[in-house]
Amino acid sequence: MFNKKRIAKAATALLTAAMLIQAVPAYADSVHVAKEGDTFYTLSKQYGVGMEALIKANANISPYNIYGGLKITVPGQANTVSAAAAPAAKAEAKTITTASLDVNADSKVVEAWGKTFDYSKSIEMKATAYSADPSENGKWGAVDYFGNPLELGTIAVDPSVIPLGTKVLVTGHAHPGLPKQAFVATARDTGGAIKGKRVDIFIPGSKQSVSTFGFQDVELYILK
Numbered sequence: 615m616f617n618k619k620r621i622a623k624a625a626t627a628l629l630t631a632a633m634l635i636q637a638v639p640a641y642a643d644s645v646h647v648a649k650e651g652d653t654f655y656t657l658s659k660q661y662g663v664g665m666e667a668l669i670k671a672n673a674n675i676s677p678y679n680i681y682g683g684l685k686i687t688v689p690g691q692a693n694t695v696s697a698a699a700a701p702a703a704k705a706e707a708k709t710i711t712t713a714s715l716d717v718n719a720d721s722k723v724v725e726a727w728g729k730t731f732d733y734s735k736s737i738e739m740k741a742t743a744y745s746a747d748p749s750e751n752g753k754w755g756a757v758d759y760f761g762n763p764l765e766l767g768t769i770a771v772d773p774s775v776i777p778l779g780t781k782v783l784v785t786g787h788a789h790p791g792l793p794k795q796a797f798v799a800t801a802r803d804t805g806g807a808i809k810g811k812r813v814d815i816f817i818p819g820s821k822q823s824v825s826t827f828g829f830q831d832v833e834l835y836i837l838k
Contacts, residue, residue: 643671648684653828656788661688665826680828715785715796724783724835726796731783733835737775739811741787743827744770745819758802766792770803770814776836778802783835784815789827791817798837 646657654672658665671687680686716725717736724731746756746764756764759778769784776782778801785796792815799815808814813834817824 643690644688646686646688648680648686649682651788651829651831652680652686653788653830654680654826655790657686657688663689669822669826676825726783726785731798731835732838733783734838736833736835737811738831738833739813741784741813741815741827741830741832743789743815743817743824744805745817745821745824747821750821759804760802762802764803764816766816766818767797767799768802768816769799770805770808770816771801772809772812773801773804775811776801776813776834778804781837783837784813784832785835786832787815787827787830789817789824791819791824 644661646652646661654665654668658668661668667689668686671689675684675686718724722733722735724733744750748755751757751764754761758764758768759770769782771778771780780801782799782801783796784799803814803816805814813832815827817827
């Protein structure tokens with residue numbers, strides 16, 4: 615009887631230990647090889663991890679310099695969580711980054727959010743973003759080229775490519791501080807690094823949150 619009790623207790627202990635091992639979620643970092651257009655924000659949604667954790671895990675990578683082929687560490691998440699979160703995260707990222715636009719190139723008309731815009735031409739550009747932080751605006755402060763306060767809808771351009779005062783429809787972007795799919799902006803600012811087919815988009819918010827925009831490929835429709 616004594617031996618049977620000892621055997622039963624040992625079996626129970628082993629079974630409990632096995633159940634505990636299975637219940638403990640596994641955490642492991644992984645590596646994402648970046649492609650053009652990736653940002654810390656889109657990757658946080660894709661992998662279901664916090665954006666702050668992603669930035670912290672890649673402290674040596676500038677959010678402004680994410681390029682194709684760059685290896686980005688994705689912090690480990692519990693398998694039980696990541697498996698369930700991944701499909702939802704991917705679906706959300708797709709909703710944000712896929713512009714629902716109806717473009718008629720022959721008649722030069724683009725439709726967004728049920729509104730129709732006439733445009734003269736479209737330009738594919740490399741986009742960055744900036745905030746109202748003093749470190750990004752020099753001695754003049756958070757104002758545009760004309761001295762007006764920076765606001766959503768302000769973009770900095772190379773005037774030789776897009777003349778100042780031009781209204782455009784910005785598409786192809788992905789950032790929580792910007793309207794989804796498309797938004798109307800006005801070329802009201804310039805920048806020392808904004809040359810050629812480059813555009814710098816003003817986004818309200820902290821410098822850190824805006825910096826997650828990184829580099830993105832966008833398409834601008836020059837409105838009539």
